Amino acid sequence: MDTPQEIRRATQLLLHVDGLAQRGITRREIDSAVSASRLVRVRPGWYVEASQWQSGRSEQKHLLAILAAQQSTLRRPILSHRSAATLHGLPVWSRWMTRTTALPQGRASLADERSVDLTVGPSEYNAGSSATARHRAALPSADTTQIAGLRLTSGERTVFDLARSEPFPVALACADAYLRGTVRVGRLVDRASWNAWREQLVSRADAMPRGRGMAAVRALAVLADPRSDSPLESVSRLRALQLGLTPELQVAVPNERGGSYYLDLLFRELGVFGECDGKAKYTDPALRNGRSADEVVYSEKRRHDWIEGSQGWRGVRWGAPEVSTAASFARHLRAQRVRVPGRPSLVLGPGIARFLRQLGP
Structure with a gap:
């Protein structure tokens, strides 16, 4: 996915309630359009034409939700987990990988494109909702980055989070894709960088010996391989x-x-x-x-x-x-x-x- 280009496209598709009001469309008419499946409510106050939503891929739908969430707060949240994976272009939305796999604890649906993942500080208010999943963690600056003005977890941190939150086949496919984009050029693999990534992932697990999902993190360090060409x-x-x-x-x-x-x-x-x-x-x-x-x-x-x-x-x-x-x-x-x-x-x-x-x- 060409993330900057997709962000520009998604920004043009989003419709805010205030913008619709300026076009003379009342809230009652908006609700009627949603009921009639002409509009889709992406997030409270944000909509997209139903035809655009229905024709979009899961990652495109989720990107709409990310941008709506970004516009709905004065703060610049740190996007993480599936949301960060979407922006990094990792194959987190491959439905066939997840349809026969048990759902991770706390996730109601693996296909909820409208739910945005954020990571907040350990002491911050942590009330999630159907539109937002908040994860508590202390994120050093090295674990964050920016893409097109959006703050999100780094690729390495995102893979670590996915290992702990997603079905292992999904996490493995995403780790392979991340490595393919960072330690491989054509058929050539930078094995020193690959080994360094493995060591960093194991170090993260060592720092949280009693943390949830550390067995999956350690397994990912061993099993992820940049030579894999697809999920x-x-x-x-x-x-x-x-x-x-x-x-x-x-x-x-x-x-x-x-x-x-x-x-x-x-x-x-x-x-x-x-x-x-x-x-x-x-x-x-x-x-x-x-x-x-x-x-x-x-x-x-x-x-x-x-x-x-x-x-x-x-x-x-x-x-x-x-x-x-x-x-x-x-x-x-x-x-x-x-x-x-x-x-x-x-x-x-x-x-x-x-x-x-x-x-x-």
Whole structure:
């Protein structure tokens, strides 16, 4: 998401009750428009045309709520958690990652785009509402930043908060995306910076040994990987680890043109490579690069056949439904004659194995 551009667009869409009054629209008429689904109330006093709201993606809807919240207070609040993640461009609103996952404690809905997350000081008034979720924490200046005039938690702090507040698949996908944007350029990964990020995350957990969600924070430090190219790859890797498989990421395979193909996941000990096939690969014009869906399918088939023939590995494909749970992924792999241990191995240590088991089937 191009955040500054999206902010400019959202600002133009927001309608305030005073501005509507200047156009001769009364409060009764506003209420009538809301009841008739012509307007959507984003926040008390702030509205948007229903057609704009309904056609927007979740992150665009949430951005409208953020801007309305910003305009509704004289103070400049510090946006955090899902709100900060939205501004940082992290994939916190991917619905398929959350629809089969238990809700975090205290969150009524994972799709409440109108509820804005703020972090306030430990001694500040902390009454939340349906429109605002307030989190208490002492934030040093290093944990805050600004984007287009909005104050929010830094990317690193935001990932730390998400590990403690969101379903782990969502937190992992967001951590992967954050690392992808900060320690990776093309296929090159700055491993020193990656290791420094890991150490900083563990240090945060060490500073709050009895804090809620620290097991998830420690697991995130071990499991997050900038080589993952999408939320689907992130969750696929997580499910594989839950099942005791040890995937290698983005393994290069020489192709017929002298370049390389890069595999989403390789289970080398099984002689199997895995390809994450999201629906958008075939339906989203932006991802097809001017090709038709048929051309994409044919290109993928040629790629698949080349890798199988040149390497002697067998390829298995899956999409989001297959990795919605570890159990559904196990069923899919076993149906493809892939040997699945069914429980996490100890290769990443007993603590990580225990955490992965606790994520559930």
